[in-house]
Amino acid sequence: MVSRLASRHFSRTAVASSDVRPTSLDVFTEEEQMLRESVRRFAEDVVAPKVREMDENEMMDPEIIKALFEQGLMGIETSADHGGSESSFTSAIIVIEELARVDPSVSVMCDVHNTLVNTVIRTHGTQEQKDKWLPLLAQTTLGSFCLSEPASGSDAFALQTRAKKDGDHWILNGTKMWITNSYEADIFLIFANVDPSKGYKGITCFLATKDMGIKIAKKEQKLGIRASSTCSLAFDDLRIPAENIIGGEGKGYKIAIEILNEGRIGIAAQMLGLAQGAFDKAVPYTFQRSQFGKPVGTFQGLAFQQAQAAVELEAARLLTYNAARRKEEGRDFVREAAIAKYAASQVAQRVSGAAIEWTGGIGFTRETGIEKYWRDSKIGAIYEGTSNIQLQTIAKFIQKQYS
Numbered sequence: 001m002v003s004r005l006a007s008r009h010f011s012r013t014a015v016a017s018s019d020v021r022p023t024s025l026d027v028f029t030e031e032e033q034m035l036r037e038s039v040r041r042f043a044e045d046v047v048a049p050k051v052r053e054m055d056e057n058e059m060m061d062p063e064i065i066k067a068l069f070e071q072g073l074m075g076i077e078t079s080a081d082h083g084g085s086e087s088s089f090t091s092a093i094i095v096i097e098e099l100a101r102v103d104p105s106v107s108v109m110c111d112v113h114n115t116l117v118n119t120v121i122r123t124h125g126t127q128e129q130k131d132k133w134l135p136l137l138a139q140t141t142l143g144s145f146c147l148s149e150p151a152s153g154s155d156a157f158a159l160q161t162r163a164k165k166d167g168d169h170w171i172l173n174g175t176k177m178w179i180t181n182s183y184e185a186d187i188f189l190i191f192a193n194v195d196p197s198k199g200y201k202g203i204t205c206f207l208a209t210k211d212m213g214i215k216i217a218k219k220e221q222k223l224g225i226r227a228s229s230t231c232s233l234a235f236d237d238l239r240i241p242a243e244n245i246i247g248g249e250g251k252g253y254k255i256a257i258e259i260l261n262e263g264r265i266g267i268a269a270q271m272l273g274l275a276q277g278a279f280d281k282a283v284p285y286t287f288q289r290s291q292f293g294k295p296v297g298t299f300q301g302l303a304f305q306q307a308q309a310a311v312e313l314e315a316a317r318l319l320t321y322n323a324a325r326r327k328e329e330g331r332d333f334v335r336e337a338a339i340a341k342y343a344a345s346q347v348a349q350r351v352s353g354a355a356i357e358w359t360g361g362i363g364f365t366r367e368t369g370i371e372k373y374w375r376d377s378k379i380g381a382i383y384e385g386t387s388n389i390q391l392q393t394i395a396k397f398i399q400k401q402y403s
Ligand SMILES: Cc1cc2nc3c(=O)[nH]c(=O)nc-3n(C[C@H](O)[C@H](O)[C@H](O)COP(=O)(O)OP(=O)(O)OC[C@H]3O[C@@H](n4cnc5c(N)ncnc54)[C@H](O)[C@@H]3O)c2cc1C
Pocket: 112, 145, 146, 147, 148, 152, 153, 154, 155, 177, 178, 179, 180, 181, 222, 230, 379, 382, 383, 384, 385, 386, 387, 388, 389, 392
């Protein structure tokens, strides 16, 4: 198992200015490579033994959450001053990919916490807010990002949750739906409209803690990523101190758009890791299993399918790390992030589906965990912008360029 100290060591030096800039998208710095290896070991040693039980129970094991904090994986980009690993965005993407290779549920928990919750506070919080909340989020306390509602999914900014000022507090009323991590979380970023007459310009981001009175209305039972909690939340006169507004009144729209654009690279990484995990589990079996006197993996019909999957995995990897490097280097990345998320989620569905077929009947049982990758892959085309919404983004770039 990786020690926290060791993981901090990689992170501090990752993508340091003295580093030689990687020249290819599949070349990683030594520090990034070490991080990948250590997270892979952690995922295989600590997470893998619990995957099936967590999936069957539809519940995240609290020991896994604790271990992620201990490993320094819950404050990947958070500064060392705030108890984090002070690492790069690409490092976060590597962590998300490697966790998903073993369990996409653990991966999305880490992804939402790092790329959405921590990033909003890191980039839009005041100094006081960062000093107060980032150490908790890096070391002990799980976070949730609450945007979607029953009537506003793809059209997220039509949200109905309202906030009214009451002295030095705001009173929130409304319902959020599909909120990842919310069963275990104690810190919630909630988007609510303070002035519906201004439309999306009234949307504001509030930070609340569970003890302020957040109620879990329903925990969803899902097809996949079943260990990752997804709940509806009810706010019934939820009182939040005015000092907990993040980024200022009316700035919630800008924050959410910005954060979801980069968050999509995290989902691309989750889907990439998932596809790689299914491939790595299924392919060895095809060389152990013989039919007609030969390992089934040596029949051209199967070997070519595996070669096709390898091509798709490589493409998804290059697209994902291209978007990540662009984001990290401060270049435009919105188009590339949408392309990466769209492509990686498709690759995840195809490769995990094929992996079941390559392993025959055994792959169809819950024993191998291969069918779980396929169940888990479906969510990639839905959250943080459905596939149609990614295509809409890509199409806008085409129109801008050609019309
Ligand atoms: C497991 C899970 C976890 C989630 N976690 C979170 C979370 O942590 N926080 C959070 O805020 N939200 C979360 N979500 C919500 C998620 O982001 C939404 O489900 C997603 O944005 C889609 O919204 P919807 O489900 O309402 O579908 P809808 O928006 O109703 O879409 C239904 C269909 O219509 C299509 N469609 C919609 N608009 C258009 C259009 N303009 N053009 C073409 N097609 C269109 C969609 O592509 C889709 O196929 C989560 C969802 C799930 C299932």
